Amino acid sequence: MKPASPALLRNYVDGEFVGSAATFDNINPVDGSLIAQVCEADRATVEAAVAAARLALQGPWGAMSVQQRAAMLHKVADGIAARFDEFVAAEVADTGRPLEQARTLDIARGIANFRTFADLAACANTDAFEMATADGAGALNYTVRKPLGVVGIISPWNLPLLLLTWKVAPALACGNAVVAKPSEESPATATLLAEVMRDAGVPRGVFNLVHGFGADSAGQFLTESKGIDALTFTGESRTGSTIMKAVADGVKEVSFELGGKNAAVVFADADFDAAVAGVMRSSFTNSGQVCLCSERVYVERPIFERFVAAIKAKVDALKIGYPDEGGVDMGPLISHGHRDKVLGYFRLAEQEGATVVAGGGVPHFGDARDNGAYVQPTVWTGLPDSARCVTEEIFGPVCHIAPFDAEDEVVARVNASDYGLACALWTTNLSRAHRVARRIHVGLVWVNTWYLRDLRTAFGGVKLSGLGREGGRYSLDFYSDVANICIKL
Numbered sequence: 498m499k500p501a502s503p504a505l506l507r508n509y510v511d512g513e514f515v516g517s518a519a520t521f522d523n524i525n526p527v528d529g530s531l532i533a534q535v536c537e538a539d540r541a542t543v544e545a546a547v548a549a550a551r552l553a554l555q556g557p558w559g560a561m562s563v564q565q566r567a568a569m570l571h572k573v574a575d576g577i578a579a580r581f582d583e584f585v586a587a588e589v590a591d592t593g594r595p596l597e598q599a600r601t602l603d604i605a606r607g608i609a610n611f612r613t614f615a616d617l618a619a620c621a622n623t624d625a626f627e628m629a630t631a632d633g634a635g636a637l638n639y640t641v642r643k644p645l646g647v648v649g650i651i652s653p654w655n656l657p658l659l660l661l662t663w664k665v666a667p668a669l670a671c672g673n674a675v676v677a678k679p680s681e682e683s684p685a686t687a688t689l690l691a692e693v694m695r696d697a698g699v700p701r702g703v704f705n706l707v708h709g710f711g712a713d714s715a716g717q718f719l720t721e722s723k724g725i726d727a728l729t730f731t732g733e734s735r736t737g738s739t740i741m742k743a744v745a746d747g748v749k750e751v752s753f754e755l756g757g758k759n760a761a762v763v764f765a766d767a768d769f770d771a772a773v774a775g776v777m778r779s780s781f782t783n784s785g786q787v788c789l790c791s792e793r794v795y796v797e798r799p800i801f802e803r804f805v806a807a808i809k810a811k812v813d814a815l816k817i818g819y820p821d822e823g824g825v826d827m828g829p830l831i832s833h834g835h836r837d838k839v840l841g842y843f844r845l846a847e848q849e850g851a852t853v854v855a856g857g858g859v860p861h862f863g864d865a866r867d868n869g870a871y872v873q874p875t876v877w878t879g880l881p882d883s884a885r886c887v888t889e890e891i892f893g894p895v896c897h898i899a900p901f902d903a904e905d906e907v908v909a910r911v912n913a914s915d916y917g918l919a920c921a922l923w924t925t926n927l928s929r930a931h932r933v934a935r936r937i938h939v940g941l942v943w944v945n946t947w948y949l950r951d952l953r954t955a956f957g958g959v960k961l962s963g964l965g966r967e968g969g970r971y972s973l974d975f976y977s978d979v980a981n982i983c984i985k986l
């Protein structure tokens with residue numbers, strides 16, 4: 498599949514596309530082919546972007562009402578929709594994901610993010626409290642929302658447009674200007690978004706895009722810039738910790754969505770077929786490269802053997818292939834580097850004593866895909882909960898399935914993790930679902946479903962999985978300074 502993006506992907510600073518001295522390769526993980534050259538922003542370019550964002554706050558953007566900003570964000574959504582197929586092709590080329598997923602999830606959500614946050618910001622209310630005073634006249638408190646200022650946004654490669662716009666849309670809806678750095682692995686849809694911003698008439702400097710890597714590159718330069726007021730990041734937990742240190746001296750506001758080692762729990766009373774289908778989705782969607790994926794599956798002992806057999810049958814039947822092949826279920830991983838990491842865990846699992854129920858290696862196609870970053874979807878059993886493969890985030894199409902005997906036991910095992918992002922429970926007993934869901938120490942619990950998203954709800958994790966919440970009014974809270982005004986009557 499040929500990307501529709503240009504052969505040279507440039508930075509977008511102060512309303513202009515700008516080049517750079519250094520470039521890096523953008524590689525298609527399906528076959529290792531070169532998609533484009535990407536301009537790597539140096540420190541001066543990042544600082545120019547931050548300065549342009551600061552200036553934009555003083556210009557027409559800063560004078561717009563929230564309704565005018567919302568109308569502009571709807572124009573951005575319209576612009577993505579008008580170039581839908583280009584966005585899909587660019588996302589597929591960068592990531593190798595099934596075309597259908599890019600259509601129904603990635604790009605559709607990019608559009609929805611702009612529409613949702615435009616509407617939420619335009620309709621948001623603020624607090625008001627009447628209070629009594631000693632003189633009997635009283636006082637009135639009310640809050641106003643103001644933009645934070647310049648927001649730095651650093652996003653990952655696993656859901657490139659979806660996760661970038663999840664932050665850009667509310668930041669702009671709240672009146673901020675942004676400097677966004679997408680992942681070096683997936684720069685194409687972000688560059689298309691810059692074109693859409695320009696064409697929608699978003700004033701210069703409001704949306705800036707800088708390409709590059711993390712350490713010693715655009716990512717680090719952005720976190721070190723004194724000109725940003727807040728930093729929002731999605732990616733690996735260790736990177737979150739590095740970024741936190743970088744912004745600590747300036748006491749910048751941060752919002753972090755980080756890694757996970759999420760569990761799925763299947764009780765014996767679950768709708769068996771629904772649970773099997775649900776765990777297939779939660780473990781193998783996007784080749785397991787979603788922070789919400791389940792890499793630990795706990796199944797109540799009476800149905801354990803049957804469940805493992807059913808998962809094995811489904812995994813063996815998954816179609817791995819080209820993104821645009823009919824009925825394809827899984828594409829490659831994002832890169833050879835990430836594949837090396839995942840294959841390292843495949844080897845480690847055997848050393849740790851796992852039974853490999855399915856997969857465990859690299860598929861062979863006999864064509865260009867053998868130069869790609871594919872791995873087999875993989876299922877293990879037989880590991881202790883202390884195994885590294887059961888405790889560390891792998892971020893690949895893999896799960897370990899273990900039996901359990903009692904509710905208290907499984908709650909303790911699920912909670913015995915350094916991470917706390919998401920959990921999926923499968924049971925037909927609603928009382929149990931409610932009871933267990935409250936006891937699981939994570940930010941997100943799904944019952945009899947997985948990754949069903951209402952964009953108005955709180956999203957984020959606890960422990961190593963993140964800091965703060967985004968989504969709905971939580972995003973409006975993060976991307977705004979809330980000031981209280983107290984009027985003595």
Ligand SMILES: NC(=O)C1=CN([C@@H]2O[C@H](COP(=O)(O)OP(=O)(O)OC[C@H]3O[C@@H](n4cnc5c(N)ncnc54)[C@H](O)[C@@H]3O)[C@@H](O)[C@H]2O)C=CC1
Nearest residue numbers: 652653679680710711712716717732733736755756788892
């Ligand atoms: N949402 C999630 O939970 C994600 C988890 N991961 C995990 O992280 C592992 C490493 O993947 P990466 O792409 O390297 O993730 P990463 O967390 O290093 O990269 C995410 C973003 O942060 C930037 N970045 C990296 N180091 C930085 C630094 N020091 N300062 C500022 N920005 C920095 C990157 O350029 C990219 O834009 C993966 O194998 C996977 O396990 C990766 C992507 C998303």
Ligand SMILES: O=C(O)/C=C/C=C(\O)C(=O)O
Nearest residue numbers: 655731754787788789950
């Ligand atoms: O907002 C969503 O729907 C998905 C979020 C997924 C992540 O944050 C992730 O995979 O990192």
